[in-house]
Amino acid sequence: MSPTAVPTRPGQQADPAPGVPPAPFGFPRRLDALHAQVLREDAGGPPARRVPSPEGLVLLAAADPDGSSPGRFGLACRPATPEELAVPAPARAAFGAGLLALHCDLVEHTLRHALDHLAARTSGGADLLSRQLVQAGLADAALALLEERAGGPPAGQDALARAHLRLVAAGRTLLRLLGASGFLADGPGGELHAAEIAANVYAHPGTEG
Amino acid sequence: MSDTGGLAAPPAVTYPTVYAPPAAPLAGTDLDPPLRALDRHCRELSEGMREAGAAVDRDPDAIAGLLHLPAVGFQAQGSLPPEYRDTGAHPAGPVQASASSLGWAVTAERLAYGDAGVLLACPGPSLSGLAVEALADDAQRTAYYERVTSAPTWTFFGLTEPRKGSAAMELETSLAPDDDGTLVLNGEKRYVGTAARAQTGVVFCRRAPGPWGIEAVLLDTAQQGFEAELLPMVGLRGARISHIRLTDLRVRPEQVLGRHRPPSRRGLYGALHVLYRGRPGIAGMALGVTQAVCDYTAAHRPAMPASARGRLDGVLDRAAALRRLVHTVAGEIDHGVVDVPRIGAVKSRAAALAEETTLLAAELLGPASLIEHPWLEKAYRDVRAFEYMEGTGAVHRLSVFHGLVKGDLLGSGPVPEPYVTPAGVSARAGGRSAG
Structure with a gap:
């Protein structure tokens, strides 16, 4: 399979060192911000309440950034409080839509990182981005993302679950292209794992209310 | 970076499950009596590896306190020349059976059913031993094996x-x-x-x-x-x-x-020699975790609807087919035939199946399954490593493509050729060849 020339993209780094983790997306922090935004508790600092999952669990950013918190990949999980269980359906739906948007944004962040990372890796005298197999994988992920964003808010929990599963597949495609670096906990692999757990908790197939 | 690799350690967990690996032989297995005995032996050895796996996931260096586990000592024995084996600690028959590529694939699958992380954390020659076997002179070989067995x-x-x-x-x-x-x-x-x-x-x-x-x-x-x-x-x-x-x-x-x-x-020959021979073992590990995830899912959702059961059975069907292929390519390696595209294809398909199986299990075990089933969440993370170990799926897909073009991927190929040639050396796109 012959390499195909790829023009340099605007803003592309000249030679980012492979293996250097990309700027973090900050999925756990953004998840907490989403909780706060939906519950209108965005006055700064962690929100007092979070939106519960259909099964009555709450996923939140692990409070302690130094790694001593009980959660991993920046997340912690606990049962919802009575106040949280009283969060009304419209707020839960808004949170669901927001979580899907967050997952989309993370996949896009990973896609942009993959473009930079693969442009800096060479094989057979050409950068990996010029390989048709790599181009196809990136295109697949980009198309999945485009389609997901074009779909509008999912109608119901099952549709939301299916949308997340499609994003999980797109994310896994990108992680496979990143090879071992996609398995680093402090890179896109760790962040996408956190997003997959969030989808597993909040948008599981078969939990239609 | 901390001693545990910079990743915040999870709380200690106990996996609330009955450990019941399938009785030998597994579907797709067609092993001779010594290998069946190895399969049974490794099934028994895998007891206790789940608990060890939780400890190693929490702190990879915990393996140093788990050296007493029979599986930890056994896995390295087959990679040692007979004169360096610990004959007092392990039965000679299974050790000898595990010394081949096919034997290692069988061993890797059964022990990965227990825990793949523990298997990879064990001391021993591993891939470096294959390089020594392929390249070293007598003095280097002696010094190496004395070192790793002392x-x-x-x-x-x-x-x-x-x-x-x-x-x-x-x-x-x-x-x-x-x-x-x-x-x-x-x-x-x-x-x-x-x-x-x-x-x-x-x-x-x-x-x-x-x-x-x-x-x-x-x-x-x-x-x-x-x-x-x-x-x-x-x-x-x-x-x-x-x-x-x-x-x-x-x-x-x-x-x-x-x-x-x-x-x-020398160098390149040794690298390729090792890479090709390592792949059936990775495929075996992927199948071991696949089987374990299927069994775990069935055990935790005994009243599964027919549609869900059918999806799980579909995974087991594919696992059986891939197991047969893993055993075929490993057996060929033992007979000096290194079919590079097929070895890579089998490894990458087994890795993909393991990944798909964990996604399916997370779905079938219900909402928050990745929170409520810590063992599943660990397997869900672990299997992704098989994708890139010993070559990524993309690399193997290219190799399959080249095998297809050469006409030998699907059988009855041309005359074997050396897999390292001066004109065009590739670790990625070789044909069916003598190893």
Whole structure:
């Protein structure tokens, strides 16, 4: 399979060192911000309440950034409080839509990182981005993302679950292209794992209310 | 970076499940009596590996306190020459049966059913032993095996580089004489299992241009100029994936493996020899976790609807077919035939199946299954490593494509040819060939 020339993209780094983790997306922090935004508790600092999952669990950013918190990949999980269980359906739906948007944004962040990372890796005298197999994988992920964003808010929990599963597949495609670096906990692999757990908790197939 | 690889450790967990691996033989298995005995033996050895796996996931260095587990000692025995084996601790029959590629695939599957992370955390020759077997002269071989059997010894196989992945032909780590003629090693290796905790290992490096300019050097990690650190990985943390920095590390002539051999049968030959032979073992591990996840899912959702059961059965059907293929390619390796595209295809398909199976299990076990089933969440993370270990799926897909074009992928191929040729060496796109 012959390499195909790829023009340099605007803003592309000249030679980012492979293996250097990309700027973090900050999925756990953004998840907490989403909780706060939906519950209108965005006055700064962690929100007092979070939106519960259909099964009555709450996923939140692990409070302690130094790694001593009980959660991993920046997340912690606990049962919802009575106040949280009283969060009304419209707020839960808004949170669901927001979580899907967050997952989309993370996949896009990973896609942009993959473009930079693969442009800096060479094989057979050409950068990996010029390989048709790599181009196809990136295109697949980009198309999945485009389609997901074009779909509008999912109608119901099952549709939301299916949308997340499609994003999980797109994310896994990108992680496979990143090879071992996609398995680093402090890179896109760790962040996408956190997003997959969030989808597993909040948008599981078969939990239609 | 912390001792646990920079990843916040999870709380200690106990897996609330009855451990009941399937009785031998597994579907798709057609083994001769010694290998069936090995299969049964490893099934028994895998008891207790789940608990060990939780400990190693929490702290990969916990393996040092788990050396008493029979599986930990057993897995290395088959990779030792008979004169170095611990005959008092392990039955000779299963050890001997595990010494082949097919035997290792069987062993890897059964022990990975227990825990793949523990299997990869174990001391022993592992891939570096395959390199020594392929390349070393008598003195190097003796020194190596005496070293790794004198005490629990961890080893590494340093091929992959930050900029080049595991493309053996293109590696940049250099071996060059300094002003007084001493060979000096400089470069970096990344995503190398166990390196930050190993005592010895093999590093591949470039001494001269061209395919025959690659050398394999046996290092002691205590040598000045060797630095390694654990990388924080999403899963399979027992593998203790590491980053190595080599800075003006002075190499004695006797550390160059295969110094008695012609260049065409040294460094690159050794790298490819090991990579091809490692792949059926990775495929076996992927199938072991696949089977374990299926069994776990069925045990925790006994009243599964027919549609869900059908999806799980579909996974088991594919696992049986892949198991047959793994055993076929491993058996061929044992008979000196290295079918590069088929070996890669089998490994990549097994890795993909393991990944798909964990996604399916997370779905079938219901909302928050990745919170409520810590063992599943660990398997869900672990299996993703099989995708890139011993070559990514993309690399193997290209190899399959080349095998298809050459016409030998689906059987009755042309006359075998050497898999390392001066005209076009590739670790990625070789044909069916004699190993």
